[in-house]
Amino acid sequence: MANCRRFFEFAFAGVILLAGVVGLAMFGPVGAAEEGEDDAEPLPAYTSDGADSCLSCHGDEESAHLMAIFEGPHGVEADERTPFGGNQCEACHGPGGDHAGRVRFGQERPPMPAFGPNSPWSQARENETCLGCHREQQHDWDGGVHESQKLACTDCHSVHTRRDPVTVTSSQPQVCMDCHVEQRAEVHRAYGHPIRFGEMACTDCHEPHGGLNEAMLDSPTINQNCFQCHAEMRGPFLWEHAPVTEDCTTCHQPHGSNNPDLLTRRAPLLCQQCHSRMGHPSIGRTGDDLPSGQPSNFLMSGSCLSCHSQVHGSNHPSGAILNR
Amino acid sequence: MTASQRHRRFQVRAVAFIGFLLMGMSVSGQDRATSQEEEESESTGPDTSEWICEDCPFVYGLSGSVLLGAGYVSDDLFDFGNYRGLEQEGVYGAAGVDLRYRTEDARYLDLYGERLGLDSRTLSVEGGRQGSYSVSLDYDETPYLDTSDTRTIFEGAGTANQTLPADWVRGGTTDEMTALAGSLHGVDIRHKRKTLGLALEVNRKSPWRYRVDVQQTRKEGNLIRGGSFIFRAAELASPVDYETTRVEAAVGYVRDRWQLEAAYHLSRFDNDNRSVRWQNPFAGINGADLGELAQPPENQFHQFMLSGSWRYSKWLMLSGHVAVGRSEQDEQFLAPTLNTSLANPSLPRSDLDGRVDTQIANLRATSNLTDRLRAKLQFRYDERDNKTPVDSFVQVVSDTFVMDERAYEPYSYERTSMNATLDYRVASDLKVTASATHKGMERSLQEVENTDTNLYSFKIRATPVSRLNVNVKASREERNNDLDPARLGPQVNPSLRRFHFAEKDRDALRFVADYALRENVAASLFAEFADEEFSDTEIGLSDGRARSYGLDVSATFSSDITAHAFVAFESLDATILGADNIEDAPWEARQSDDFRTAGIGLNFGDLPGKWVEGRLDFTYASADGDIEVQKRGSAPPFPTLETSRMTLEASAERELGERLNLRFGYLVGKLTEDDFFRDDVAPDTVPTLLSLGQRPLDGTVHVFNVMLRYRFSAD
Structure with a gap:
């Protein structure tokens, strides 16, 4: 298969690259790394009394915290x-x-190393x-x-x-969102996970210490990550909805959305991005379908989901169209 | 672009990249005299035998505090209580705890809880001996409150068997249901998660690490689910009685330069209900008077993962994990139909015997090639191999018609991703990063079996002037596929291109500037622009555009007083193309969402007099969503979808005595929402939909609480 061939070519290229990096790293003539520069500085001596030396100055009211x-x-x-x-x-x-040593009058006290x-x-x-x-x-x-x-x-x-705020569910998001300002805006959208309510931490999904997975997720794949809490969606179902098996974020925006259920957009347009089949699925819905006109169940309330409610998959023998 | 062209382009890129790396290898630097041995020659440290630390205020015994008091909620507003547990007007108990008991030999018992008087409570107990082992028990509740003004006709709403009232009059449409008004009764749409977790960790003075986590989550309540019979649907309060059990057990071996961990993960899902049965409130065709929706089937997932890392030196770091897993599902099938007037088809077997095998590998190599150049290679592989046996099932559509059989489609896929990133420090205040990623996906049983995505990005990090940091990142994504339109099927528009594997170009630019206005005031500005175009799409999502801007300011007035403020704007636009008929009658829909978010916060760590702390947080978030559909003829426009949330939260704490504080809290929330999909849709508004009749959301709630904090001091 062509894709298989390409995969092996990539794997081959990757092995060559990896071998190059490994070879260079192990045997190549490279310069001292930036991080190593301050390693070369001679270390000052330790204090004579340890923390007691420190607290003789930093034990005052100003340092109480x-x-x-x-x-x-x-x-x-x-x-x-x-x-x-x-x-x-x-x-x-x-x-x-x-x-902690003595300094002459007017001499600036040397800083602590770190x-x-x-x-x-x-x-x-x-x-x-x-x-x-x-x-x-x-x-x-x-x-x-x-x-x-x-x-x-x-x-x-x-x-x-006493307790590091980043290790507490309710206070952690504030720490993360000091930098992740776009995510902060997203979690304040009308529909979202309970992050802003202190019921969910960023680390419930993400591994901030450099995780290898996509988007530094805690689990190896996006869907596995979602199934940690939403195991009812995992199946395998008799009738699967193919995009669901691939990637939950095809339809959902996990950080927050203006649409119920964190959907990326409202049905029927959400569904019509992928479904244009003869009959009702392909019809563009307009203001004529509102209660002021001829209210239609193809638009109002759950729209497509009013009938095809098993959109994550169905295990009913007659549920091929995800309505049972 | 043909496959061979893509192949050739890939080869050119790969060769160029390898050449670039080889050039990097030839860059001469200083001879790396500093190697492993040098790094290992760490200072032996001081003689601490005389360091008695007599001034150190070690804390032994009981410390911490307990909060206890009462609060008052001014109004009933279901949505305000969502996730908070503050949906009912009246008094509630307010409590919190943060206690720690510690002994001189490092044994400890820790108790931490928040919102203990509410349905959103969380409580954690942890004990053990620091440096040896720990055992923790966590309990958490999360209420999900959807809507409280919904009404249904079904007896047993929220259960697995929902029946019509005795005097129900069926109709072809809701206006013919003459007993409707008299049969409606209220049903809240809500469920709650209760999670209990037990964790054990052994962390002795040894390279071996052991940990076991067991977590059980019960989710009980209901949710809205549609039940339909041939273009007639009723919204049901469908029961939720789920239980998810997760077990993770791992053993690790940790050395200075390398570590390995073997872990087993189990996730098991149990459901107390196999199905929901409901009587058809509409006049059924062919005797279709009773329907049955399958509930999510019980299933389990097992995974073994081996992960490790090796840090040869600063110049070579490797890490990765490989995992094999299996999902299984063998819940007994429901009957194809409950309609006794139809011949009930036989099933090829009694359950799915579903089995999906997964394989995962994520590997990363990082190297500081020179003092200025760093390279990173990352490879990801993810396979879903659906090994469920294939059979065909006769379809009884909506319990009304017996149709042809449909064969089970065992979707499988294989995803690979390879990324190479180079960081080059041009000068101390200028760093550039170039990254190239190739993603390939091979899937089965769909019109696109292969997609190839190339993603390139270039990033500059610079400090052009003192106290100003600028980050600019530009990226381009190109996706190609091997679409076979014939696989779309005879009744599907041949021009349809499903967006998640359609050919796509995406360009994005991100700009972030951080500026320290003064020593104690910092500002950050960001802007991001992204355009994506689905070049081959005539039906489906054809383009998308995102714009976002934001400004953050933070200030530190003293070690005890800090403030921050932010504002952010985002707009998302998309065009979806369709056609009423496969041959003609095209339409174009444009969806535009605009979001505005702002907030101000003030924190006082110390206040004059006996006030010990204070906090003020204001947040505002609103959004407008416009949908415009252009097609033949004229139709009234859709109203704008609007949501608005404003929250102000304030608290202050005052010392009453040596161990006693008084804490005041105030929270006000104002919520409004205009949602034309649901507003004004009473149970009988839509002739072919018996809805639950959700109503527009609008309200303001004030919450006051007063609590006493008793502080335990170990001295």
């Missing part, structure tokens, strides 16, 4: 994986010897700090959309909190 870290999962002394089970503040902020005002470490290196512990998240992070766009972990996550 930072203390929320001790209510959260990062401030657990008995968990060796957390900052306070190890290098304390300097586990994330880097060695603070210079910052996660602070004027910190010299690059965003990539700061992310490495997080990923050093959260290694599971690194699985798809490299090469993912958010990593490619140089997002910092702290662009989304808050550490000095």
Whole structure:
């Protein structure tokens, strides 16, 4: 089959490309990566007393909000994986010897290496700090959309909190939509998933840590993603509606729509994009079909769906036209 | 374009791309002395044996807060209560909880809940030992409230058996149903999801990771479903008694540079109802007095997935997953008809024995080829192989006529996608990204068996002046197919091109500019334009156009006071072409949707006096939808579809004592909607449709709540 042949050609081209990249990466003469530049800088010394050194200044009223870290999962002394089970503040902020050391009168205090005002470490290196512990998240992070766009972990996550807002269903969308402004507008449309009501999080569908799937979806395909909650649509049905098996988004706009059921447009036009069969399916409906004229069930209320209500598929032996 | 031309174009592009990569390989850079070993030589870290952290306010014991109070809803408005659970006028209980109990050896118990007094409640309990294991139990309810002013004649509305009133008078049209007005009674269209989840995760100081998630969702209530008998339909409140069980179990092995995970996923769907039976309120033909709609059949899906990643160095990172899955469905078939006056055809077998196998592979390689150049290759494969046995079924159309048999059509497809992306940092303030994607799809039993889509994009990210970041992305998509019009069938317009596989060109341009007006004020502007044309389409969706613009402003006045505002406009236009008859009588429909969204928010982390926090959020969203159909003769235009939602939410909290706060909340929502498809459609408005008679949506609701917050402090 022609498509099969093309597939193998693409696969062949892909293997060559992959081999080129792998070969170059493993054996090729390439320059130091940008991210590596600040790795070469010598590290300052650590403080002598750890967090006690930090809190001698940052334990005041002005820094009170930072203390929320001790209510959260990062401030657990008995968990060796957390900052306070190890290098304390300097586990994330880097060695603070210079910052906490003495400075001459008029001399600017050196910044902490990471996660602070004027910190010299690059965003990539700061992310490495997080990923050093959260290694599971690194699985798809490299090469993912958010990593490619140089997002910092702290662009989304808050550490000095009792509960990170991005991990709570009701507050997460606000974090995501700080950047995804088009999606924010979409979720405010009249019909949508309950995102703006705090009943659904973006991560119910998306994997923000660089998922490999289309649109960084949580499941490998769009339909699998939808079937997580809408398993009644999965079938397989005796009489399937072919576009449904391919892609739910052929008819639905998952972020929000001006049409009921998140449809991309209203029936009958929605259906007439694909159906022009002899008889009633092909007839263009007009204002004549409104209650002010000759009200028609081909237009009003459910339109096509008033009869063909099993549009996602039917398991009825006589349901070939999706009306049983 | 012929297949050979496409093939040749592909070859040219592939060769050019390979050449480009090979050129990249020849770019000489510094000898990569920094390799794996160097990366591994991490600092050994300080001696922390003397770091006692005596000033650290570790939190042991019980901490957090409980909110308890009451609220009042000013009016009944079903749609306002949708997803919120605030649909009824009157008093409701308002409660929330955020408690954590922690011991010095990292054991903990966490309790978190929101909206506990409402039907939209959520509650989570998690316990365990941090760094070793965790067990969590989650419960969540989500109400879906569609409409409350609907009326039906059916006894048993919302159940699997819906009958006509004893004194019902059938008619050929609704105006002949003389008992209609006296038989109507109200039925709310609503359902609710209740989800219970149990998760266990073992995360000890070992490379092995284990997790099990079990989730069960019950969805109960009803929804609107049409039941029809030959151009006569009745809207039914169809029962919803669904249960979905999901299980995910995984074991992983995580090392510094690579990790593997094997996971099993089960999704099982159970339905308490096999069908909905309803008596025909219209005068049936050929004795068609009783109909039966199949309910979604019980089914299950199993999938095994192996995923992994390998980070050889910063210069090579690989990740991917492969999965095999199977969907099965073997619910017993319903009878072909309930019409006893017709010969009930025999079935070739008692159930579908449905089986669909899926195979998935997603692989990605990323490499920082030089300090300026990064390449990414991604390959995706997705196959749906429908292995359900094929039989033919005699059709009893609408329980009225016995027609010819129809053969089962086992739809299958195979989807592949390959993407190559190059990022090049021209200068510290200028980065360009070029991307090329080829998508191929092969499907069975449709007039288009193969589609090939090529997508190219070019993106510039620049910082032309200090504090200004600009992103511009242009993309073009081209889709070709191997349409065989003969497969459309004898009664279908031969010019029809179904849009989801029709030949298509799509151009898009996106522009985003972020500007820091001052140190504490930032603005972001975006604009996006997209045009798509279905070049070969004479019947069907022929073109589409999208425009969107937006402006965001955020400001930080102090560490405790922040504000944000946004406004966005979007317009979507499309043209659909049709013909009343296959030979002639063309018509053209234009649909235009315009959306407007705006919002303002203020957050106060600390207020003067004993006020400890405050919040104000205003959101406005409205949309107009115009449908214009041009065809022979003149017809009155369609009214505009309009929706408008305005929400203002405010809250403030005041300290009453050392542990006690008082919280005030206010929410006002104003909703209006003009929907000519449903407005003014009473049960008898349409002669051939016995509708549920939804009414226009319009209303304003105020919600007040007062709660006491008691704070638990571990000290």
